[in-house]
Amino acid sequence: MKLKELSSLLDLSATTVSRALNGYPEVNAETRARVLAAARRHGYVPNQMAQRLATGRSMAIGHVVPLSEHQTINPIFAEFMHGAGETYSAAGYDMVVSIVPQDKETAAYEAFARHHKVDGVIVHGPLRLEPRIDLLDRLGLPFLMHGRDERPEDTYCWLDIDNRRAFRRAADFLLDLGHRRIALINGLETMNFAARRRRGFEEALAARGIAPDPALLRSGEMTEPYGHKALHELMALADPPTAFLASAITIALGALRAARELGLAPGRDVSIVTHDDDLSFLSNAGAAPLFTATRSSIRAAGRRSAEMLIARINEPETAPRTELWEAELTLGSSTGPNPRQTP
Amino acid sequence: MKLKELSSLLDLSATTVSRALNGYPEVNAETRARVLAAARRHGYVPNQMAQRLATGRSMAIGHVVPLSEHQTINPIFAEFMHGAGETYSAAGYDMVVSIVPQDKETAAYEAFARHHKVDGVIVHGPLRLEPRIDLLDRLGLPFLMHGRDERPEDTYCWLDIDNRRAFRRAADFLLDLGHRRIALINGLETMNFAARRRRGFEEALAARGIAPDPALLRSGEMTEPYGHKALHELMALADPPTAFLASAITIALGALRAARELGLAPGRDVSIVTHDDDLSFLSNAGAAPLFTATRSSIRAAGRRSAEMLIARINEPETAPRTELWEAELTLGSSTGPNPRQTP
């Protein structure tokens, strides 16, 4: 069943039928009702390929996933996709995923733009100075960045959480508990979010006149083994920390495992605060969460990012949309007063 | 730069230019060279939307990911996508991912078919009797299944590993080491792969006249905590097993953690064999792997599955393509002779 058949069935022109279906105002209400009914009855669905050719819009959003031989789609990314995917389904957009070797990332964006394959892209994991912003501006491809970089913040669309503030609050919380030797087990500090978290952490220390000890600052890929190793190494220092601030729940789990191996009870002998992306398969929610955490759902971020990008695509001339989310600080059982506190 | 412009630039018809670019034989070799050179020089790239409309092919492969609130894209799935994505990029196909609530899965396939959004789909995680096969046949959508179901095997395309044989060999290996109480910590046995693995396991026992003990058979979602819990429970039995056969490396890691908590040395006090999907971020390779394992790369399976599906799409009339891969049995340090063996 194609548009022409349907329109001749209804004794109407294809124009009117098309307009009726697409909600244009210049169609008689009665006619529109007739058209919609007939379309439903005969199971008419417009051919998307034809629509796309005619409108020049692809009704698809792209995600470029650069991967090396050694790394795969990580859980945080997958969870974000999950959220974005929900929005796409609801809004009638397709999600096109381009999985490419790292050195072909630029080419992948160029291919998206050149072929008009997608109406926009979502950019993941911005570095401190993100070259993809310039690339996409040059290509004229609308985008939304999940995260920010260091440039002025109103020149492009982004959704981010207030990483600096979250880690400042987390550090303040530990300081309030009397901790003075606090270690930061951070993500890779070439990434913007990690750099901001570190800043927040250092601000909190500075506000209490504490100079950060470089020996207590770690940066690395956010895996469980990394957290495990980091805690062991930190506890082996001459003056070990009493509290740990972890950038991901995977890290915190590793740290927890190491603490238990050392016979240290979390919340009593050592305190751990982590950032929690609220991953569905690593839940830290419930009445008594394992970890005290700064929490912000990455799936919700995916959902919202997709919405913002679609809005942007529909109104390209408006000012860039940005959203800064506050992480909530949730109390768990992994924190307690500094056991070495001098009253 | 569009086809018409290019062709008038070359003083040729659009027909000839199109044919030259698409490798049709009825074009003079010299003409073709001219066309290709001009296309490159002017940076001409055909508009995919127009191509798709004209040819009726979408040059895209679909993946439907049904998700509930509680589960997210799992690592095994992500790794498969990684492999498939490599093939798609190389072959000029797009990957379209439809992330939908579980109850909308059928609708997602129907949408793919109705809109001609994709030329084919890859079906993940077949159950023992897989309803999606009938659905896709009815929709006329070419597909390749990663795994099989129980119906006759030459009626549709699939790529699978020989799960039965792999687990038979793994069990035989443990039996040869003198183990007689062997536990199976399997995946969900509503899934086909898990059912086959169990069959292989039971065959090996039967061949030595051992009746399987239901208390030693576990089935569940393949997570680390599940493996941890299962080993603890199994070791608490009056007559605990001396060896464990795990269906995934995540399970094996959980079991290992539990074993260490009980002060049991793997390879001496207990033996663990696992299936290993060769996940890049959980590597069990190298000179001295942690686990003795039946290994088969899921990323390679993704790559190959995509190739097979594309071949199928290009030649729909041929017999269904199937491929059965053998898993390799690799020796690690997690297995040893039965310590309770009576000589």
Next chain:
DNA sequence: GGCTAAAGTCAAAGCGCTTTGGTGGAACCC
């Protein structure tokens, strides 16, 4: 040299939709 076959090219007709630029007629206005 006349006939057929093959090679190389082209004009035009799709593919199935959207959108432009009308048109006819009813309604409104003084």
Next chain:
DNA sequence: GGGTTCCACCAAAGCGCTTTGACTTTAGCC
């Protein structure tokens, strides 16, 4: 009652490609 406005609809021209069917050469054959 003639002019204007608005409403509801339509024919036809795209969108940018592929493919059909036909046409002109040139080559091959007896």
